[in-house]
Amino acid sequence: MKGTRPPRTVIRRVDLIGLHKDHFVCFACRKQYRLRGSEGASARVWSASLGRFEHRSGKREDAACPQCGETLQALGHDFKAPARRDRRQWLKVELLWRFGCGYAMGWDGPGERPRRLSGAVEFLIRRGHSENEVRVALAELRARRRV
Known part of the structure; x- marks a missing residue:
């Protein structure tokens, strides 16, 4: 008779989302920040007026860069x-972000992303x-960031 194995604890990646902070970037300074208070999709907070715990969004939408004051963008x-110092990679990231390609956590990671600006x-x-829309946006970003 085979011995019985102890039950395994299975933790899904989705369950761990609440433990990690979102990555915010300032495209002007080319810096990344992980801000306190951005953990998870929601947080349990005691509401005295309701007399119970309520779930509030943990996202920080209005955070400003500590160095230049521009609004930080959440990339996932x-x-x-x-x-x-790698201006081309930062330009590629900003171009992808402008067209809605973030780096959100999923079962398989953020998915396919181009390695270089030329492939973006x-x-x-x-x-x-x-193609015209993408090239116009790239030219605008290059003019603004001087790449």
Whole structure:
């Protein structure tokens, strides 16, 4: 007779979302921050007026960069910032963010992302954006960030 195995504890990745802080970036300074209070999709907070716990959003939408004062942009849990001196990679990240490609946590990570700025245009065109729209946005970002 085989011995019985002890029950396993299974923790799904989705259950761990509440433990990690979102990654916020300042595209002007090319810096990444993980802000206190941005953990998880919701937090349990005691409401004295209701007399019970309520769930409130833990997202920080109005955070400002401590260095320059620009609004920080939330890119998700799976974002890994490029080196600060690598302007082309930061431009690629900002271009992808502008077209709605974040780095949100999922079962398989953030999904496919281009490695270089040159591949970002083709990547966005494959996702259904017009080539003219992507090239205009890239030219605008290059003019603003001087890359």
